[in-house]
Amino acid sequence: MNKSIMIVGVGGQGTLLASRILGNVAIKQGFDVKVSEVHGMSQRGGSVVTYVRYGEKVYAPIIDKGGADIILAFEQLEAYRYLDYLKNDGKLIVNTQQIDPMPVITGAEKYPENIIEKIEQKGVSMISVDATKLALEAGNVKAVNVALIGVLASKMNIDKQVWLDVIKETVPEKFYEVNIAAFELGYNCK
Amino acid sequence: MKKLLLGNEAVARGIFEAGVKVVASYPGTPSTEITENVAKYDEIYSEWAPNEKVAAEVAIGASFGGSRAATCMKHVGFNVAADPLFTASYTGVNGGLVVCVADDPGMHSSQNEQDTRMVAMAAKIPVIEPSDSGECKEYIKLAYDLSEKYDTPIIFRLTTRVAHSQSLVEISDRVEKEFKPYEKNPVKTVMMPAMAKKRHVFVEQRLKDMAQYAENCPLNTVEINDTKIGIITSGICYQYAKEAFPNASFLKLGMVYPMPEKLIKDFASKVDKVYVIEELDPVIENHCKILGIDVIGKELFSLLGEYSTNFIKKAIDGEDVSTFTIDENVPIRPPVMCPGCPHRGMFYVLKKLGMSVCGDIGCYTLGALAPLQSIDFCVCMGASIGMAHGIEKTGNQEFKNKTVAIIGDSTFMHSGITGIVDIVYNKGVSTVIILDNSITGMTGHQDNPTTGFTIKKEPTNQVNLVKLCEAIGINNVVVADPFDVENFEKIVKEEVKKEEPSVIISQRPCALLKGVKFPGPLTINKDKCVNCKQCMKIGCPAISLKDGKVEIDKTQCNGCGLCTKMCKLGAIGGGNNE
Known part of the structure; x- marks a missing residue:
């Protein structure tokens, strides 16, 4: 069965690195893997989404509405925006950070209130976590992506050492320790 | 060894393995990473050319010179390169020549949704299309063999989802190619009417020969399974369709132009119903219909945007997927200029002065969006300058002394220079602002002729924008820092008033460049702030209202300080300066 x-997140939050870590973890499990991302215009602080699919044989590199086993959301509004991509029995991991999009900043629109509660009321299986806090605790706010990967790893049946190895291979050496610290904080947070 | 590679990385690997010696390109999403990855191989000479036309000419020259060559571009880049490539179709090649063109269905990062297959047909250049990274690498190697065998350039067509998705690729070694011998043969390589007439005959015959080859081309594959549904498809649509209908029968075309006849007819005869699934234009569908085959195509599937597994499922058997629903408006999150972006100060000034702005292609096109909303027009690379000149020449007083063209440094090198020549030659008085941020920003930081570095980051000659504009004949060339908004405003006011052309070089490096240092996050002094929201007029994503109060997000703010210039109360401070 494919996974x-x-x-999902906001351009600049490091979602690409997170999807690369996940993709490489899947390869180490011996799976066929496809990872899809979007570059260019949409990266500039816009809504960004990357897809990771793995299993015996994967065809489509993107995930459709109702097709995600897990959504890892780096920001609340983005979790809300892509909620319809989650399978009915899927799991949502959401960072509690809120980043106002430009239409909210200009006052043209309002940031929806109580997003997490509203998602919970829909019966979505959900974990919310303040990953910004974890990243700061680890020593660098930019490690928020690896902290969230830690949370994701704790919910998947893959040996922890595999994740640690892939992080070592993926992140620049000088940020290795802070990223491992962030991963551990995420992994052990709940 | 299998590696997870981006489609574009896999194309680069294929170019390497095929023994290519020269690659020249201009960056353009979603094609950029091909050439960026080629640049990592020291066995290949690679360069960023000033535009796709020059890049194509370099590649054509390299091919004539006896080596395998490539040029890579986005779909609209092909329009720029069309002139040399349409005729390179006539000359054919010496060393293999492949033109990688990445289409962008859904326009993730483009100004139109044109289908390169249509342009390729007009140019009579064969097209090969892969559907994942593994095929990217293998197909392009075959493309070089075909290019040399049939004496033709080959278009290697990608789409965003193939170019920008990663899948597993088996890595092989490079096979070096000897230079092909060169024999002077003007009938083939000098395209004057007498010669071109002969070559056109060759081109038509070549298409017939290749259509014959398409019948047995290893890239065109048939999978006969359940014969109720037969699907003819290519590229990424194969992957979606296969996911949607794993048990259907498939004819997957890896060579999408020219197409086979017998192969398609045979396939159609074996299945009950034939669907043609292709994003954008009905190229395969029209071919089938011309052959008299009854196929279902665009009456079910859209001419617009991208397809997906669900979309195909729903179109064919009406099956819909139940999902969680949101019952309130979710605000969109459009892309924005980064915190610290040099363009922000300039747009603030242009909006304040109520300028009509002829825009161009780059990060700064985002200046069309709220709250800066400065740009009036944007069409294609380099168009800003010609448009400003055209508006001026109408004599319409509505635009007089209040119109500017804005164009980035890389875009100016690409196709802005000739616009300036036009203004000077034809006695225009337009004001052009060149946004010199020391890099090609939008496509992810590529060097260009104004940065002083090559694609391999080696120091090189640097085009001097001031001297260039002066040499063309612009008497008013002013360099200004867009973050000194007061001075910038004064300069714009002065230059647009002049009855002769002006160039303002808005100079400040991209905030994301290595070496650009800011003092770190600023904060708002709550005792001084009266919530006038003046600082929010610049549209910085780091400044927003929290519980009705202006606040700076310290995870986003880098302390560039533009907002402090908006605040008359001195309420914004912090960074290292505090």
């Missing part, structure tokens, strides 16, 4: 995982 489909979406990583």
Whole structure:
């Protein structure tokens, strides 16, 4: 059975690195893997989404509505925006950070209130976590992506050492320790 | 060894393995990473050319010179390169020549949704299309063999989802290619009417020969399974369709132009119903219909945007997927200029002055969006300058002394220079602002002729924008820092008033460049702030209202300080300066 995982967030939050870590973890499990991302215009602080799919044989590199086993959301509004991509029995991991999009900043629109409660009321299986806090605790706010990967790893049946190895291979050496610290904090947070 | 590679990385690997010696390109999403990855191989000479036309000419020259060559571009880049490539179709090649063109269905990062297959047909250049990274690498190697065998350039067509998705690729070694011998043969390589007439005959015959080849081309594959549904498809649509209908029968075309006849007819005869699934234009569908085959295509599937597994499922058997629903408005999150972006100060000034702005292609096109909303027009690379000149020449007083063209440094090198020549030659008075941020920003930081570095980051000659504009004949060339908004405003006011052309070089490096240092996050002094929201007029994503109060997000703010210039009360401070 193929696994489909979406990583959603705001351009600049490091979703691409997170999807690369996940993709490489899946390869180490011996799976066929496809990872899809979008570059360019949409990266500039816009809504970004990456897809990771793995299993015996994967065809489509993107995930459709109702097709995600797990959504890892780096920001509340993005979790809300892509909620319809989650399978009915899928799991949502959401960072509690809120980043106002430009229409909210200009006052043209309002940031929806109580997003997490509203998602919970829909009966979505959900974990919310303040990953910004974890990243700061680890020593660098930019490690928020690896902290969230830690949370994701704790919910998947893959040996922890595999994740640690892939992080070592993926992140620049000088940020290795802070990223491992962030991963551990995420892994052990709940 | 199998590696997870981006489609574009796999194309680069294929170019390497095929023994290519020269690659020249201009960056353009979603094609950029091909050439960026080629640049990592020291066995290949690679360069960023100033535009796709020059890049194509370099590749054509390299092919004539006896080596395998490539040029890579986005779909609209092909329009720029069309002139040399349409005729390279006539000359054919010496060393293999492949033109990688990445289409962008759904326009993730483009100004239109044109289908390269249509342009390729007009140019009579064969097209090969892969559907994942593994095929990207293998197909392009075959493309080089075909290019040399049939004496033709080959278009290697990608789409965003193939270019920008990663899948597993088996890595092989590079096979070096000897230079092909060169024999002077003007009938083939000098395209004057007498010669071109002969070559056109060759081109038509070549298409016939290749259509014959398409019948047995290893890239065109048939999978006969359940014969109720037969699907003819290519590229990424194969992957979606296969996911949607794993048990259907498939004819997957890896060579999408020219197409086979017998192969398609045979396939159609074996299945009950034939669907043609292709994003954008009905190229395969039209071919089938011309052959008299009854196929279902665009009456079910859209001419617009991207397809997906669900979309195909729903179109064919009406099956819909139940999902969680949101019952309130979710605000969109459009892309924005980064915190610290040099363009922000300039747009603030242009909006304040109520300028009509002829825009161009780059990060700064985002200046069309709220709250800066400065840009009036944007069409294609380099168009800003010609448009400003055209508006001026109408004599319409509505635009007089209040119109500017804005164009990035890389875009100016690409196709802005000739616009300036036009203004000077034809006695225009337009004001052009060149946004010199020391890099090609939008496509992810590529060097260009103004940065002083090559694609391999080696120091090189640097085009001097001031001297260039002066040499063309612009008497008013002013360099200004867009973050000194007061001075910038004064300069714009002065230059647009002049009855002769002006160039303002808005100079400040991209905030994301290595080496650009800011003092770190600023904070708002709550005792001084009266919530006038003046600082929010610049549209910085780091400044927003929290519980009705202006606040700076310290995870986003880098302390560039533009907002402090908006605040008359001195309420914004912090960073290292505090």
